[in-house]
Amino acid sequence: MATKVAKSPWLLHYDGSSCNGCDIEVLACLTPIYDVERFGIINTGNPKHADILLITGGINTQNKAVVEQLYSQMPEPKVVCAVGICACNGGVFKECYNIIGGVDKVIPVDVYVPGCAARPNAIIDGVVKALGVLEEKRKNMKGGAAE
Amino acid sequence: MVGSMIGIVLYLVFAPFVGGLISGIDRKLTARMQGRIGPPLLQPFYDVRKLINKEILLINNMQFLFAWCFVIFIAFTGALFYGGVNILLVVFVLTTAAMFLVLEATTTNSPFSVMGANREMMQMLSYEPMVLLTAVGFYVATGIGPHDGTFNISEIITHSDIPNVVYLPGVFIGYLYILTIKLRKSPFDISMSHHAHQEMVKGITTELTGGMMALIEISHWYENVFLLGLVALFILCSKWWSIPLALIVCAAAFFLEVLIDNTSARVKWDLMLKSAWIITLVFGAINIFILQMF
Numbered sequence: 001m002a003t004k005v006a007k008s009p010w011l012l013h014y015d016g017s018s019c020n021g022c023d024i025e026v027l028a029c030l031t032p033i034y035d036v037e038r039f040g041i042i043n044t045g046n047p048k049h050a051d052i053l054l055i056t057g058g059i060n061t062q063n064k065a066v067v068e069q070l071y072s073q074m075p076e077p078k079v080v081c082a083v084g085i086c087a088c089n090g091g092v093f094k095e096c097y098n099i100i101g102g103v104d105k106v107i108p109v110d111v112y113v114p115g116c117a118a119r120p121n122a123i124i125d126g127v128v129k130a131l132g133v134l135e136e137k138r139k140n141m142k143g144g145a146a147e
Numbered sequence: 148m149v150g151s152m153i154g155i156v157l158y159l160v161f162a163p164f165v166g167g168l169i170s171g172i173d174r175k176l177t178a179r180m181q182g183r184i185g186p187p188l189l190q191p192f193y194d195v196r197k198l199i200n201k202e203i204l205l206i207n208n209m210q211f212l213f214a215w216c217f218v219i220f221i222a223f224t225g226a227l228f229y230g231g232v233n234i235l236l237v238v239f240v241l242t243t244a245a246m247f248l249v250l251e252a253t254t255t256n257s258p259f260s261v262m263g264a265n266r267e268m269m270q271m272l273s274y275e276p277m278v279l280l281t282a283v284g285f286y287v288a289t290g291i292g293p294h295d296g297t298f299n300i301s302e303i304i305t306h307s308d309i310p311n312v313v314y315l316p317g318v319f320i321g322y323l324y325i326l327t328i329k330l331r332k333s334p335f336d337i338s339m340s341h342h343a344h345q346e347m348v349k350g351i352t353t354e355l356t357g358g359m360m361a362l363i364e365i366s367h368w369y370e371n372v373f374l375l376g377l378v379a380l381f382i383l384c385s386k387w388w389s390i391p392l393a394l395i396v397c398a399a400a401f402f403l404e405v406l407i408d409n410t411s412a413r414v415k416w417d418l419m420l421k422s423a424w425i426i427t428l429v430f431g432a433i434n435i436f437i438l439q440m441f
Contacts, residue, residue, distance in 0.1 A: 008190065008197040035183040037174075040190050046349045048204065048356045051197070075202035075356045138200060 005051060005077065005138050006131040008040040012050035014070055016103070017093065018057025021117035022084035026054060028120045036124060047073040052130050053107075054123075058086040058093050059100045071107045077137035079110040079130045083123055088112045151230040151301070158229035158372070159222060166368025167191045169375075173405055180409045195364050201357035206255045213251035214359050218366035220244035225373035231301035234282045241278070241373075245271055248351060248363070255354040263350030266338035269416045273335075273423035274325035280431040281377070284318035285311060287438045304383045310392070312381040317434025319381050323400060324426045328419065329374050331367075332408040335419050375401065 015023050029036045030043055044050055047070045059067060071080065082103040085091040089102040103109050110133045113126035170191040178185025187193070205211055224240045227233075245267070252264035285303050288311050290296030297303060303311065312319050328335040336342075339350035347353070352363055375397045382393035414422075 005197045005200055007193040032182040035178070035185070037178060037186050038184050040186050040193055044349070046353055048354060049349060049360065051201075073204075075204050077201070141202070 006135045009051045009127065009131055009134065010042045010044045010049050011052050011054050011127070012045070012047050012070065012074070013043060013054045014067065016055055016057030016063050016067065016087060017060045017099065018084065018086060022056035025117045025120050026056060026083060026123060029123055034120045034124060041127065048075065050074050051078060051134055052127060053078065053080045054083055055080065055087050055103045056083045058090045059103060059106050060098045061100065064100060064106050067103070067106055077134055077141050079133045079137065080107055081111045081113065081126050081130045082109045083113045083126065084118045085114050085116045088114055091116065151232065154229040154231055155226045158225050162225060162372040163365050163368050166372045169371055169401065170368060176402070176405045177409055180406070191364070195361045198361035198364070199358050203357040203359055206354055209254040210251055210354070210359065213247045213254065214355065214362050217244055217247040217251060218362045220247060221366040221369045225369050225376070228300060228373055228376055231299070233298045234285060234300050234303070235298050238278050238282050242271070242275065252351045252354070257354045259348045259353040260351060262347045263338045263353065266416060267351050269420060270328050270335065270338055273420045274328045276424065277321045277325040277427040277431055280427060280435065281318055281322050284315045284431065284435050285380070287435050288314040291438065291441055300380065303380065305385050308385045310382045310384045310389055314438060315381065315434060317430035321426050321431035322377070323403070325423055326374060326400065327404055327407060328423065330371060330404055332404050334411040334414045337413055337416055337419065340413070
């Protein structure tokens with residue numbers, strides 16, 4: 001399965017209204033213990049270079065537009081990975097007046113990684129799952145035009 | 148003539164592979180220095196293959212033109228160098244190529260790209276005097292003894308059986324210093340860093356997507372092979388043993404750059420400019436001045 005895009009997934013990490021618990025776990029993936037660069041994963045800060053949008057925390061009324069813009073700036077094929085229970089459905093903040101809900105309320109989400117906070121192992125597992133989706137999307141993008 | 152054609156063809160065909168491999172070794176070395184396992188050796192090739200398979204979002208058509216001009220002129224620079232022609236010409240074409248990257252970033256009108264472009268010009272201002280002095284240094288060094296000085300690269304190699312670095316130790320140190328800027332290594336990676344989460348995102352390459360980014364990556368591979376070739380030019384002479392020695396010195400210089408990259412934080416542009424010019428003046432200019440007296 002490891003072809004074309006799956007061997008070099010570049011991440012864009014966006015912190016929605018997260019409590020920072022999941023963010024720290026995402027950053028922990030980069031440390032020597034977990035070292036996601038083994039899989040060619042790079043944490044890029046640039047949506048234009050990114051293949052996977054990793055969002056932690058729920059969507060609120062203020063960051064809705066930001067998330068939509070980040071998603072629209074990413075070139076195809078792209079996948080969205082919601083990390084942590086807040087990004088999946090709003091979590092403990094679900095009932096708050098400013099929270100719209102999970103990431104899937106504004107952009108399509110391909111992989112859900114639950115947990116509070118999501119453990120690095122789970123995040124890496126989610127990203128690896130996202131790679132399969134990414135490859136699938138690339139094939140559909142070509143749509144039999146070239147291949 | 149035939150020799151230089153072979154040099155040009157070999158460079159144009161194999162430099163991307165060698166450059167990509169060097170880049171892979173760089174990432175592996177960096178990871179090991181940080182106590183990580185690191186990506187596979189061929190990771191830069193996977194990255195470029197991925198980028199080619201991505202959608203290209205162009206800001207404007209000029210971006211397309213300038214990115215292509217950049218890769219063509221960088222390849223042209225290296226081709227002239229490995230073809231063994233005039234080193235001054237090589238230096239001037241290199242500057243032209245660098246300007247195309249600056250133009251590409253400026254046309255996008257993105258604040259991060261434009262900031263990267265401004266900083267890239269600061270970097271050019273820092274390294275350009277030393278690059279020119281390197282060319283002049285070779286001219287002066289080849290002028291020692293019975294010969295006239297020459298800018299011709301094949302004559303620089305064949306004119307004597309003593310490596311040029313013996314006459315040009317100061318120029319060599321100066322060139323190694325600006326090599327850090329040219330290879331975009333910390334502490335001088337101020338216009339575009341390989342590492343994430345910079346204050347200016349990805350600097351000069353922020354607005355490049357998919358295949359366009361792949362082009363820039365490939366031109367950096369071309370550029371790195373050319374820059375290491377210039378290191379080798381300090382060592383190469385008419386004796387056979389200079390070839391393995393040059394390879395060893397190139398590897399050592401590259402290792403040194405990776406080590407510096409991993410052990411230093413980036414500096415502000417003014418410190419880069421000042422230090423690069425001081426090194427240029429102290430090591431480069433004084434070295435050439437002393438040679439002139441003979």
